[in-house]
Amino acid sequence: MLKDLSKDLQMKLNSYLPEKVETQLNEEYKGLIEKKKEKGNFIQKYITGKTAIIIVFVFILIMILFIFFQREFMGDNGPVGDFINGVTTPVISLGALIAAVLAYNSQQKQLREQKIQIDKQRIETQFFQLINLHNEIVNSMQCNFVDKDPSDSNLSLAQGRSYFREVYKKLMDLFNEFRDKPEKNRYYLIIQQIDNEEHDQLYHYFRNMYQLFRIIDKNNGLLDEKEQEDYISIIDAQLTYFEKQLLYFNTRYFGSDGFYGILEKYKFFREYGSEKEGSSVLSKFKDDANIRFKDKDKDKDEDKESSSEVLLST
Incomplete structure (x- = not known):
């Protein structure tokens, strides 16, 4: 956490914090960053996995329908093509819509998390400015x-x-x-x-x-x-x-x-x-x-x- 601060704040904070507290803060901050990275990777994998499942499902459905109806319309492939087109287009559109919604939700979540991090950075900056002011007040x-005689x-x-x-x-x-x-x-x-x-x-x-x-x-x-x-x-x-x-x-x-x-x-x-x-x-x-x-x-x-x-x- 201390490494992400400005050099000025780092120097001031290092002079006020005990070494143990500084080490503990750095370790906690690294742990939080790792957890957020893992969470972000999980969301991306989750979206990619869902999209892949939908595509595979649509492909299998098309093949099943094609094989089934081909037997009924062996003499004329035109109705088969029209039927497949009519069935697959809405399914593919639905899959694309689901993927877009998932991507939008993921993006909004990332924006919210980014805003939270900005707000936390603002709090951190204000806090250490007040710590600096506190020490200036104390020194003054x-x-x-x-216990001494004022006339001394x-x-x-x-x-x-x-x-x-x-x-x-x-x-x-x-x-x-x-x-x-x-x-x-x-x-x-x-x-x-x-x-x-x-x-x-x-x-x-x-x-x-x-x-x-x-x-x-x-x-x-x-x-x-x-x-x-x-x-x-x-x-x-x-x-x-x-x-x-x-x-x-x-x-x-x-x-x-x-x-x-x-x-x-x-x-x-x-x-x-x-x-x-x-x-x-x-x-x-x-x-x-x-x-x-x-x-x-x-x-x-x-x-x-x-x-x-x-x-x-x-």
Whole structure:
């Protein structure tokens, strides 16, 4: 499949896809091409075989009729010729009509298959353009490190995929901060706070991600189940653990465009995300947040001890 793409798309895709996924896609594509060739050859053989049977049948019928009626009209071959001509002409015409209909149906089927291939090529091109845009958006994202003092002169920015790790830390800190809130409202509050702080960057990221899944979903009548799974696997290969976690919270508790319904339809979090490891996204997040809460408490205690030691020494 990758060999049929433009050189530009091949180079971009090779830089994003794991080698195993690329090999699997190529093998699946070769298998599909072989099946279509075999199917086309079968149709041609089928039409040719039917036409040959009709011709043989007509020839045998003519011979039988000729032999039978020749006995009745031995003295005059004129009526025999007229009779044979009258009988065989409609039969031959019918055979020609059947052959024409079969050829027409075969041609229409080939045209339909060609149109499907063109549509699939269009989907593939649009999909990989969105994948390319996704990676450009990710590389442009940046924020300050959560765990460092903003006044630190050595503070650098978290860029690219590191951005999502820092935003995920913010999400956990907000979750721990709102521990007194009912759990039902807590998730909405924390993702709303994240959106207020990071809207300019996350908005474009999630809209492009939505378009990636939407192009698969709106063409579900054209793409078979295996093709849909292949496309979703490619998306999954682009995302880090932190991106998947943020995608879940944004679509589940903040989005209103049906994005979460599409993700659930294709079981993205159960088969590709955190839930494939046997635990839900929420339970994984709670575990991460609790660990971070304990680590921060431990750091505070250590700071207090060090401050006390300094006071005692003075």
